[in-house]
Amino acid sequence: MATNEVRSEEVLGQKWDRCLADTSMKFVTGAGVGVVFSFLFFKRRPWPVTLLAGIGLGMGYSNCQHDFQTPYIIHGKLVKETENGNDS
Template structure:
């Protein structure tokens, strides 16, 4: 049984920004290294593809994390008076 995550919204939101930075930087780095190695020259499109893949993965992780938190909240607590 998975352990429930007890982080609040601000901690999850901050973790999303850290995840974006790490995944985009890693994608750019790997894309430029693989593009330079396999294409024997400096091409920019592998960096763009790597950065785009990193951005997509980070966005998906962030969306899942925030949706799980927001859907687990008590809907009666969010009533506007």
């Protein structure tokens, strides 16, 4: 068995990690922007926080769904080209 083979469990784990980090980041950012808008423009009403947090959660969910449905996308890896044009 070659040493540079990647197991499917590791790929799935990386996708879940990326998914949870992306979704939580979008949710927290949306809620934070909602708090700012609520204090500045909407007289401390709760609906801007809920709306923007929900939008962030939906964006994260959509990104996760796309990531799990496209299994052949390489994330963040460089492919070096050799002098004769082969990619090995």
